[in-house]
Amino acid sequence: MKSISIVSVLLGLLTLASEAVASPPAAYEGRRLYVSYCQLCHGTEGHGDGPLAKQMQISPADLTTTIRSRSDTILKKIISGQGRQTITGRDRHNLLSDAMPGWVDVFTEPQVDALIAFLRFLSRSKHEFMGDPEIGATVYQQYCVVCHGEEGDGDGIMTTLMRMTPSDHTNPNETNLLSNQQLFDTIATGRGQFMPAWNGVLSQEEIEGLVSYIRLLSNL
Template sequence: MHLEICIKYGKIIYHWLQSLRESMKNIIHSVVLLSLLAVCIPEVSASPPPAYEGRGLYVSYCQLCHGTGGKGDGPLAKAMKISPADLTTTVRSRSDTILMKIITGEGRQTITGRDRHNLLSDAMPEWKDVFSESQVKSLIAYLRFLGNTKHDLMGDPKVGVQLYQEYCQVCHGVEGDGDGIMTKLMGIMPMDHTNPNVTNPLDNKELVSSILDGKGRFMPAWRGILSQSDVEALVSYIRLLSH
């Protein structure tokens, strides 16, 4: 009787050890694979999203008159006693084609014949010799962001893009659309940061909390690794990814 029990439990222990060995092999295999991925896969950096590049142009050329939030209350406007357009409202009703003509000064209205770049304000300069066509499109993308967003940029997106490439793109993807290299390996579906229908319903505090404290099974907590200002910069960059 004791011999039968010993044989029975001996078989159970044997199979358990075999299973444990297979599990360890899988763990070791995964660790080796991840190490090889980190070493062998070249670092890939996407072109900045249009709204990100447009923000840089806006800060350098437009903010003095139109203000940080685009409401036409910049310090230069006050000093010159001019009234630039409130871009958070006027841009919404205009197509990209008309906005390009307003910014560059090229083209006139078919009805009144008035210069398009003076449609929003008589003091609006022409930028056709300053910006390339791609730069104007990037600037328009940022203007769309100003006109549509409910959320402030709480940090510096220039810092955010670097942090995103270092910590986030492996899962969320180079472009931010949730197709990072780890997604197939782990069978996960990270948030698509390029989809405003996904990101806009979340306020800044919710995004900050998700990054600092993690969310669900696979979103790690970065508290203790990223500072509060780092996370705020990341959130600002994520906002621009969807425009």
């Protein structure tokens, strides 16, 4: 009996470990929160032009530019609404009005970190979303992880079985150089010996979703 319980403990640990590996990338998770809680005012791409913006007396910030000069610590304070008074600097932009809701106790710490990862993504990315990353995430898990790895850094299980080097999708400098159309075409028509062509297997909508999901992988 004792050995059985040890086995089940080990199995439990294994499950925990694989769940940890399979946890979605921070910017992707952050985007989901952003869509529900922030885009109303700050807009889909963060430019401060959401549907509620016109109602606001103080315009929602264009997050793609303002947050570049903000440290993570300051962003945490701004988002959680804690210590707004302590955000003092020489320029007036460091003083926020209460037009920005303080999300005290709404988010857990990992959620705030994920939101910040997505804001950093918005300020760094040179490309609009081509498709729905939610669709892309599902398809990526199903077809791409085996080579490109859970986190997209190119260490999927197939790399231990065959000699190949899948592209690392987590390097923002590399993926930012590629246009949406270039990424789309590589996925659709394949590349080299081992990157398959997914034309015919995946729909246009799915490939467009993949393009956007890959971009979210690339900003960790």
